[in-house]
Amino acid sequence: MRTTRHILARSALAVAIASGGIVALAAPQTAVFAAAPPSPTTPLKLKSLTITGNQQVSTADILAAVPFHEGDTVTRNQIDAGAQDVMAVYQKKNVGLKFGEKLKFLGNAVQVQWIIEEQAPQAAAPAAALVVDQIVFQGNKQISSDALTAATKLRPGSPVDQDAVMADQKAVQAVYQKKNIGVAIQVVPSQPNHDNHVILTYQITEKSGD
DSSP: OEEEEEEEEOOTTTTTTGGGTOOOBBOOOOOOOSSOOOOTTOOEEEEEEEEESOSSSOHHHHHHHSSOOTTSEEOHHHHHHHHHHHHHHHHHTTEEEEEEEEEEEETTEEEEEEEEEEEEEOOOOOOOOEEEEEEEEESOOSSOHHHHHHHOOOOTTOEEOHHHHHHHHHHHHHHHHHTTOOEEEEEEEEOTTSSSEEEEEEEEEEOOOO
16 A cells, blocks of 8 residues: 655745745645555554655755654654654755655555655845744644644744744644644745734644544
8 A cells, every 4th residue: 555745845935034034834744545544653664764856965864853764663643753854854954845755554564755856955044033923723623723822832922933933833733643633734924014023824734533
């Protein structure tokens, strides 16, 4: 049984918020399986982990950021988190990418292939302090906004940078993982007043649990 998904990490704010250095990232989308896959928490032996297409970021750098290796026991949740770790590596190196993943389940084992298409490095953004003006959660029906707010650290008035946004995005994903609910999350920053204040909108697409 094999499934494929694609993730696009892009500089969505190249014009509106170039000075802030925040890159909007599309979170991993829940794959559509031909048959029921293992649950997100089922232990699976990682039979193979292959990475192709990476040139500007070395395989060693990618693997160093991922907390599992071939032969380890992993879950689908951990594989999802590993994909986020790969995106974080590219984000820190200021390199855009299109990220594809293929999973093949073989009984209690899994083969993982990550396919990377790199984009040209983004121009280094000048240092500028951005401040959170408002945080908005959209599409969350199974988990309240209060619960998601409690799991994150950024608040109105907080200084914000790319790392802080990524950390909170992963924190929101972790809340859904604990509830065994599949989710796709995209954090979209905007500056309606064109000043150093930014609105962070979490666009959440909830999936049915396994």
